[in-house]
Amino acid sequence: MADRSPDENSIPDEAWEKFLRDSESGAGGDAPKEPSARARLVAQRLREQDARGESPAGWRTGxxxxxxxxxxxxxxxxxxxxxxxxxxxxxxxxxxxSLLPGDPFGSGEPDVAVSPLPAETAAPTAAPGEARPQTPTLDEPFAGSPALRWADGEAGIVLPKATAVGGASKGRVEEALKLTRKLLVGANLDPKVLRGERPEAALGVLDPKQPELVDGLNTALRSPSEKHDPLRMFSRFDPDEVRLVGDVVKTRGRVTFKKGEYTGVAVHADYTFVYPVVRTDGSTEVTRTIVRRVLDVELSDPAHYNVTPGRLVVLKHDEEAGNSSCGVHDGYLHPEFPSKQPTGPSPSGPTTDPYDRSKELGADGSDACGTVSRV
Missing domain, CATH: 1.20.5 (Single alpha-helices involved in coiled-coils or other helix-helix interfaces)
Structure with missing residues (x-):
């Protein structure tokens, strides 16, 4: 074998230092090919540097x-x-x-705007636009309905700011507005009333000195009939037939007030309530019943009328129910389900949009039971 000079194929000291430092820190690696005497010399020099505190950063402690x-x-x-x-x-x-924003997969289905609508402050000029066709479910009972953007329950009954009017003080106007709200809630949103129980809270707002109304309502609740129908004032479902889906009823409408007789306060309320329901026979099919109520009441002046202080006198009340069987007068709303054959007489009246709040009730001039264009 030919002789080699001491530096020929020699491994630099830096390489040996790196190997030894890596070995000390556990990094491992293959040792450079070098005569053992050279390795001992480099190791000795590193130990001497360590003893003098001159070790490079990372050596041993690193x-x-x-x-x-x-x-x-x-x-x-x-x-x-x-x-x-x-x-x-x-x-x-x-x-x-559908959880992804936009339409990344080109399904062609537009996004659905679910931001809540602002409170209604004036009569709308047209019916709400058509929502994207969707089937309501137990998880999404308002899918495909304009009511999806409406307020939930009592939150939708927004009272105007009270001001003194026609001799009635601001406080008296506030009282009239709060009593009207209590009547609307007790008649249309109370879960017990919706299950068919007696509407005690709502009845407690009405003036008992208006016997024709109050006695008539008590008769209707006790023995419902076509002449005495509690549905003219209260929303009720047969608990043996259907139940509400969830605990949300969608609500939209407005309340206004003006001077009443003498120093009375007249209040006008126009509200639509949307009730999602499912049958109690184990079915998961969901449908909706839509009820619109228009109510005129007055907190009358006890100085001029024989009235009970703190009670409302009902001047007028109208209602219209969408998607409830015709010709049934048992005191309950009876929603129709797409998969079931309709009960009762066939509708003979016009087709109406129950979500259209731009028209007055009875604007079509027909008293016949009709059909709804959507639920």
């Missing part, structure tokens, strides 16, 4: 290297979390692509 390893570990862990979240998100989107 704070800089440990900090870097720590950063790598945290970054790797973060990517692991992000990876899991991304995997879950991909799985959810695969099951329900």
């Amino acid at each position: 704070p800089a290297s440990q900090e870097m390893n720590g950063r790598k570990a945290r970054r790797k862990k973060a990517w692991g979390v992000v990876g899991v979240v991304a995997a879950i998100a991909v799985g959810v989107v695969a099951l329900k692509p």
Whole structure:
């Protein structure tokens, strides 16, 4: 074998230092091919530097290297979390692509605006636009309905700011407005009343010195008939037939007030209530019944009328129910379901849109039971 000079194929000291430092820190690696005498010399020099406190940063303790390893570990862990979240998100989107904004897969279905509508402050000029056709479900009972954007229950009964009017003080106007709200809630939103129970809260707002009305309502609740029908004032469902889906009834309308007789306060309310229901026979098919009520009441002046202070006198009340069987007068609303044959007489009146609040009740001039264009 030919002789080699001492520097020929020699491994630089820096390489040996790196190998020894890596070995000390546990990084491992293959040792450079070098005569054992050379390795001993380099190791000896490093030990002498260490004894004098001259070791390079990272040798033995290696704070800089440990900090870097720590950063790598945290970054790797973060990517692991992000990876899991991304995997879950991909799985959810695969099951329900509609969760993605826009229309990334070109389904052609537009986004549905579900932001709530502002409170109604004046009579609308047209019916609400058509919603995207969707089938209501137990989880989404207002799907496909304009009421999806309406307020929930009592939140939809927004009272105007009370001001003194026609000799009636601001406080008296406030009292009239609050009593009207209590009547609307008690007659149309109370869960017990909707299940067919007696509407005690609503009856407690009415003046008992208006016997024709109050006695007539009590008769209707006790023995409902075509002549005495509690549905003219109260929304009620047969608990043996249907139940509400969830605990939300959609509500939209407005309340106004003006000077009444003498120092009385006259209040006008026009509200539509949308009730999602399901049959109690185990079916999961959901439908909706829509009830619109127009109410004129007055907190009359006890100085001029024989009235009970703090009670409302009903001047006029009208109602119209959409999607309820015709010719049934048992005191309950009876929603029709698409999968079931209609009960009662066939509708003979015109087709109307129960969501159209731009028209007055009875604007078609017909008293016959008709059909609804949508539910």
